[in-house]
Amino acid sequence: MTNLTRRSFMHAGLGFSTASTLTTAGNAQTPRSINGRPSLYQTRLGRFRLTALMDGLAPLKRQHFFGEDERLIDKTLNKFGVPASDMSVPLNVYLLQSSEEAILIDAGMGAFDLLGTGFGHIISGLDVLGLRPSDISKVVVTHAHPDHVGGLVSNGRAVFENAELAIAEEEYAFWIDAASRARAPEGLQPLFNMAETALAPYQDRLILVANKGEVAPGLTLELSAGHTPGHSLLHLDGGDQELLFIADTVHNAELHAALPRAGFGFDSDPAEAAESRLRILDRAAVDQILIAGAHIHFPGFGRFVSSSNVYRYLPTSWI
Numbered sequence: 063m064t065n066l067t068r069r070s071f072m073h074a075g076l077g078f079s080t081a082s083t084l085t086t087a088g089n090a091q092t093p094r095s096i097n098g099r100p101s102l103y104q105t106r107l108g109r110f111r112l113t114a115l116m117d118g119l120a121p122l123k124r125q126h127f128f129g130e131d132e133r134l135i136d137k138t139l140n141k142f143g144v145p146a147s148d149m150s151v152p153l154n155v156y157l158l159q160s161s162e163e164a165i166l167i168d169a170g171m172g173a174f175d176l177l178g179t180g181f182g183h184i185i186s187g188l189d190v191l192g193l194r195p196s197d198i199s200k201v202v203v204t205h206a207h208p209d210h211v212g213g214l215v216s217n218g219r220a221v222f223e224n225a226e227l228a229i230a231e232e233e234y235a236f237w238i239d240a241a242s243r244a245r246a247p248e249g250l251q252p253l254f255n256m257a258e259t260a261l262a263p264y265q266d267r268l269i270l271v272a273n274k275g276e277v278a279p280g281l282t283l284e285l286s287a288g289h290t291p292g293h294s295l296l297h298l299d300g301g302d303q304e305l306l307f308i309a310d311t312v313h314n315a316e317l318h319a320a321l322p323r324a325g326f327g328f329d330s331d332p333a334e335a336a337e338s339r340l341r342i343l344d345r346a347a348v349d350q351i352l353i354a355g356a357h358i359h360f361p362g363f364g365r366f367v368s369s370s371n372v373y374r375y376l377p378t379s380w381i
């Protein structure tokens with residue numbers, strides 16, 4: 063079982079205790095939104111049509127990042143031109159279409175209120191593509207944090223009425239198991255409530271996936287624990303091209319590439335998350351694999367390169 067403590071939340075100034083605390087703080091601090099207009103980018107990856115959809119902007123703060131020399135964090139942000147006063151990052155969701163399926167990778171924040179307003183643009187994005195929620199055949203959830211599962215549900219009902227829901231066994235067990243919830247600090251209970259609310263309408267079409275399990279032809283789930291106990295990557299083999307969806311491995315691409323051991327406020331186990339991050343950065347750099355990140359500059363495609371054991375994020379503007 064993961065070493066779940068209040069530690070990371072306390073570091074991040076997120077020692078909240080109730081859902082209303084979250085809501086109030088979020089509303090007051092949201093610096094920007096995408097004003098209801100869908101943002102999307104569509105390309106091809108091998109035999110798949112791949113679309114990046116932006117659900118909203120997550121108003122991250124400097125204090126969400128900790129565990130390294132604070133001056134080094136500030137120096138690194140300055141080096142890459144990231145303003146410490148506003149570290150907002152996008153919330154990217156990906157749609158994969160093949161001749162057989164329309165698969166969403168994560169569902170966005172939807173109507174959940176954790177980080178303020180300005181989220182919930184996945185459905186309008188699908189509409190631009192001529193798709194209805196009922197056209198989605200499967201949703202694969204990388205982890206059950208609110209910004210990744212909130213869009214699954216509206217007023218207690220499944221938004222994607224015809225979709226199966228695939229999630230790692232470990233991730234599902236962590237958020238649903240009563241004993242695991244009982245062990246978690248009070249401050250985390252709102253996250254458990256939201257995970258339960260989002261997953262409940264899909265009980266009859268749930269696919270629990272083992273590590274290295276195939277969730278669809280060419281799409282394989284790989285556990286990468288730390289951010290959450292069952293945080294998952296998805297490897298896409300498109301035939302002549304491959305792509306690694308790294309979900310929440312990095313919460314600021316420049317900072318986390320340069321300082322992979324920097325903790326993040328919502329990591330359930332910051333040390334384990336750092337080990338996973340280092341492993342993925344190394345693999346991405348050695349294999350020169352294209353990656354996509356849930357919180358990397360929209361549309362979120364890029365690569366990690368390494369020189370003298372220092373990693374750096376290189377955006378791939380358009381693929």
Ligand SMILES: [Zn+2]
Binds near residue numbers: 207209210310356357
């Ligand atoms: Zn996230």
